[in-house]
Amino acid sequence: MTLEEKNQNDILNEFNDPNEIEFIFSDKPINRFKTKPEVEDKISLLAKLKNDLQNIKNCELKESAKKLVFSDGNSNSKIMIVGEGPGQKEDEVGKPFVGDAGLLLNKMLKAININRQDIYITNVVNYRPPNNRKPEPAEITRYSEYLRKHISIINPKILILMGSTAMESLFGSKIKISKERGNWKDVIINNKSYLTMITFHPAYLLRQPEQKKYSWADLKEIRKKIDELEINL
Template sequence: MTPGHEKAARDLLTFYVEAGVDAVLGEEPVDRFADIDMAPAAEPAAPKPAPLAPVREMRAAPSMPAVQVPPPPEEAIMAARAAAKSVASLEELRAIMNAFEGCALRTTAKQLVFGDGSPQARLMFIGEAPGSEEDQKGIPFVGRSGQLLDRMLTAIGIARQDVYIANIVPWRPPGNRDPSIHESQTCLPFIQRQIELVDPDVIVCLGKPSTATLLGVTDGIRRTRGRWFKYDTGKREIRATATFHPAYLLRTPIEKRFAWRDFLAIKKALGN
């Protein structure tokens, strides 16, 4: 090595030490001044994509039933009015309601819950909508609330079979939720026709929803109960009142004292 190359090598080592290089990474020396082949390395061949699964054409099975879409709200209400107006008996009305497709609740309920009791009853009770037990049996007020109603009637000397019981909405809403305004208004012509066919002397609305739908009274049930109203069938006026729903009395037993007063007033009205 010539003195010039030796000096250059020492200077390079000194530079490496000052730069922090303290280890040799290769076993063989590398000539950094040699010509380097700048040709780009060949890129590896791209992997072939996996073959796609064959696409199947999705078609509805011929055996699947068509989904029934209820008509628009106004059309459903008009259809209910026309259907209810044409019947002349409770049995005809039941058949019409069984075939009615204007309320979507009929697709989620197990069956229609029509009315129960005497078709010639002088006293008619009207609730909001059936619950799970009523949906199973197809009879209104047969669950715990219905059993309480039976005991309250017995306390004033009236048997269940001597009254008529029905609901504004004859199909159970999913999860026992409250019926919507549209559902109640769609079914209203049916309960109105039931009232006309039974033609009672006294109507009792059980709870605020049935009171608001049937009598148009929007006050709370505490302010409405015990008051008397007139329900006009178009042929005559029927005395109507409101009281707590038996299901509410099961949750709030302290209100039974007011319900007892209401039932005594109902008995007095029937006597008069």
């Protein structure tokens, strides 16, 4: 086993350590019913947004990518995760977070008693940047308009921004993720405030495993807030 593989395994094991996690469970009944008009409206709005992205013009990302990577998970979830953009594996499959970073994300969620299929996941940009480069500022700005619509449609109670690109798309480029992560913030979209947590992207943790302790602290804060708000997953 190489040193890099050992470091990655250490990350996965630490995020999956049950001895560090305290869970708070509620005995209140879960309301699993949605009114039919509300569900149909959300479905139609998501379909329209997806169609708009499929028909975006003059976009280098779209021209070089294989597939649109729109979203994954439960569109009725109150937890929404926003990543950076698709990598090679995501571009092939057409879903976000299915490569190595996706495997780590699954472990991170499991460590705080969350199943991936119970939350909603998307990215800032929906097409793979050439050579997996970071999205350029103009691309982040352009796609942030679609992202804001996406967030408004899903209407989460907790919004998790993973990585600097996700942070920049909603908060601008003048702040640094190393200083902003781990603190609850409010972002206003269409006159509505969304409770937001900024944290490191799983791909960054694979490259910088010494930062995992900060992400673990962020995850515990997210779990705590989920329980405080009595969000059922």
